[in-house]
Amino acid sequence: MGGPPQRETPRPLLPGHGSMDLQTFAVQLLNGVQYGLVLFLVASGLTLIFGILGVINLAHGAFYMLGAYLAYWLTAATGSFWLALAGGVAIAFCLGLALEQLLVRRLYGRDHLTQVLMSYGLILVIDEARQILFGKDVHSVAAPALLAGGIRLTDLQTYPVYRLAVCIFCLLVAVGVFLLIHRTRIGMIVRAGAENREMTRALGIPFDTVNRTVFAAGIALAALAGLVVAPISTVFPGMGDGMLILSFVVVVLGGIGSVAGAAIGALLVGLTDTFGKVFFPSLSSMLIYVVMALVLIWRPTGILGRREA
Amino acid sequence: MTPLLAVAGLEAFYGASQVLKGIELEVGRGEAVGLVGRNGMGKSTLLRSLMGLVPDRRGSIRLDGRDIARAPPEAIARSGIAYVPEGRGIFGSLTVIENLVMAARPGCGGRRTWTLERVLALFPRLAERRRHGGQQLSGGEQQMLTIGRALMTNPELILVDEATEGLAPLVAQEIWRTLDVIRGEGAAVIVVDKDMRAIARLADRIVVLAKGEIVLAGRPAALAATPGLLERYVGI
Numbered sequence: 413m414g415g416p417p418q419r420e421t422p423r424p425l426l427p428g429h430g431s432m433d434l435q436t437f438a439v440q441l442l443n444g445v446q447y448g449l450v451l452f453l454v455a456s457g458l459t460l461i462f463g464i465l466g467v468i469n470l471a472h473g474a475f476y477m478l479g480a481y482l483a484y485w486l487t488a489a490t491g492s493f494w495l496a497l498a499g500g501v502a503i504a505f506c507l508g509l510a511l512e513q514l515l516v517r518r519l520y521g522r523d524h525l526t527q528v529l530m531s532y533g534l535i536l537v538i539d540e541a542r543q544i545l546f547g548k549d550v551h552s553v554a555a556p557a558l559l560a561g562g563i564r565l566t567d568l569q570t571y572p573v574y575r576l577a578v579c580i581f582c583l584l585v586a587v588g589v590f591l592l593i594h595r596t597r598i599g600m601i602v603r604a605g606a607e608n609r610e611m612t613r614a615l616g617i618p619f620d621t622v623n624r625t626v627f628a629a630g631i632a633l634a635a636l637a638g639l640v641v642a643p644i645s646t647v648f649p650g651m652g653d654g655m656l657i658l659s660f661v662v663v664v665l666g667g668i669g670s671v672a673g674a675a676i677g678a679l680l681v682g683l684t685d686t687f688g689k690v691f692f693p694s695l696s697s698m699l700i701y702v703v704m705a706l707v708l709i710w711r712p713t714g715i716l717g718r719r720e721a
Numbered sequence: 722m723t724p725l726l727a728v729a730g731l732e733a734f735y736g737a738s739q740v741l742k743g744i745e746l747e748v749g750r751g752e753a754v755g756l757v758g759r760n761g762m763g764k765s766t767l768l769r770s771l772m773g774l775v776p777d778r779r780g781s782i783r784l785d786g787r788d789i790a791r792a793p794p795e796a797i798a799r800s801g802i803a804y805v806p807e808g809r810g811i812f813g814s815l816t817v818i819e820n821l822v823m824a825a826r827p828g829c830g831g832r833r834t835w836t837l838e839r840v841l842a843l844f845p846r847l848a849e850r851r852r853h854g855g856q857q858l859s860g861g862e863q864q865m866l867t868i869g870r871a872l873m874t875n876p877e878l879i880l881v882d883e884a885t886e887g888l889a890p891l892v893a894q895e896i897w898r899t900l901d902v903i904r905g906e907g908a909a910v911i912v913v914d915k916d917m918r919a920i921a922r923l924a925d926r927i928v929v930l931a932k933g934e935i936v937l938a939g940r941p942a943a944l945a946a947t948p949g950l951l952e953r954y955v956g957i
């Protein structure tokens with residue numbers, strides 16, 4: 413059945429033909445990295461919330477979707493994608509603070525079933541709110557004028573500037589998150605709390621505040637991913653679902669609670685997905701899970717996961 | 722003059738079982754109290770109750786006259802108590818320096834007796850291993866780190882549970898020496914340990930706990946003067 417013709421592999425290295433392949437490869441590599449970086453933004457929030465608050469947040473993908481709708485709405489309302497970006501992140505952060513105070517704090521220390529039910533309920537609420545505020549239409553958002561257009565690779569191929577900008581931006585955010593967690597006192601407190609909550613509190617750290625901030629930051633990261641993706645994807649109601657599942661794959665691959673692990677996992681998933689679609693189109697939907705299974709056989713707690721004590 | 726710590730009628734429960742049965746205890750500023758008793762008598766529970774870590778606790782706990790009986794652990798820590806738990810409780814995924822820095826805070830009234838430099842000077846071993854991860858440390862180094870971390874909060878009162886348990890004699894000696902230095906800086910100490918002689922040397926007062934009650938308290942010399950008294954409750 414289907415699949416690419418088998419003769420492709422031992423292709424003679426004709427001049428021109430080979431360089432053309434290199435171009436395609438480079439473009440796919442960029443696409444895979446860009447996808448992985450966006451995935452990292454969503455998954456890093458998910459892994460932090462799970463690692464530090466101990467809460468499984470099924471609604472995480474819904475905030476990604478919400479971010480994309482905020483990009484659409486705020487760009488239309490303000491006429492500026494940049495304002496939309498800043499405003500969307502601020503709205504998501506405040507929403508995160510409020511939700512932690514109202515709902516999520518009740519989940520600390522509860523069993524996972526309760527958390528799954530509560531956050532599933534949250535998905536329904538967010539979807540309904542989206543329906544009321546924005547309807548169920550599919551939208552598109554224009555890339556900001558500054559980043560419109562493409563970079564010429566060859567006579568026939570261009571690469572969109574905006575996609576490249578997304579790569580760089582996400583990379584900067586990823587580095588920022590990493591530095592925040594591994595090089596600042598706030599990060600030390602967050603890591604300490606993930607390891608031993610009781611001891612952290614006994615040292616005078618107000619854990620309520622830490623929890624609330626981590627949750628809101630995680631939500632803001634997911635929304636940020638949705639915001640930056642809006643101009644290169646369509647904005648549609650179910651866009652958070654696939655993202656949620658892939659984010660969970662990333663979190664498990666990287667090791668629960670590990671931000672650096674999430675970065676590796678996200679790139680792995682992004683590249684596997686992109687190249688899988690090119691080289692093994694018939695298997696591409698499975699390929700990510702095959703990779704996940706192989707990694708977990710190799711390291712049962714994920715690539716950078718802490719071993720069970 | 723109000724004592725630094727005044728505990729009255731303190732009870733603590735784990736579910737239905739009552740572990741502390743009406744503790745009355747006062748600790749003065751800069752005083753060192755040795756808390757002793759056989760295993761399972763409630764020493765750790767008493768320290769954890771003072772720190773706000775036992776959810777079901779009743780009675781009155783006052784620090785400097787302020788009621789902290791119902792306060793959460795972070796508020797108790799901020800009002801001037803630091804805790805060195807049994808079994809250390811360092812953060813293994815943080816480096817030595819990070820373990821210390823994350824806890825740094827001026828004490829009551831902005832007092833900064835203990836800084837990173839001073840804590841590292843007190844424990845040269847920690848200074849040598851400053852970049853090491855917490856889980857790479859030996860038991861003695863971990864205990865030094867836990868004590869150093871507690872000092873970084875500039876406490877008025879430091880609770881040390883099983884100060885030298887499982888440590889080699891030389892390392893234990895070092896711990897006792899530093900507890901003496903800490904006291905010299907004006908912090909009060911409640912220390913739990915099995916080494917009666919070391920406790921007698923450090924402490925102004927020894928308090929003996931049996932089945933959740935204080936059964937004996939007094940100056941080390943006075944308790945030692947009655948042969949067989951301590952042995953009955955502590956079992957050496």
Ligand SMILES: Nc1ncnc2c1ncn2[C@@H]1O[C@H](COP(=O)(O)OP(=O)(O)O)[C@@H](O)[C@H]1O
Binds near residue numbers: 766
């Ligand atoms: N978390 C707990 N849950 C239930 N019982 C406990 C718990 N911790 C201690 N206990 C019980 O409380 C009693 C006092 O324990 P503890 O305070 O640890 O004594 P000590 O420190 O003097 O050895 C013991 O009988 C112990 O079994």
Ligand SMILES: [Mg+2]
Binds near residue numbers: 764807882
């Ligand atoms: Mg004990």
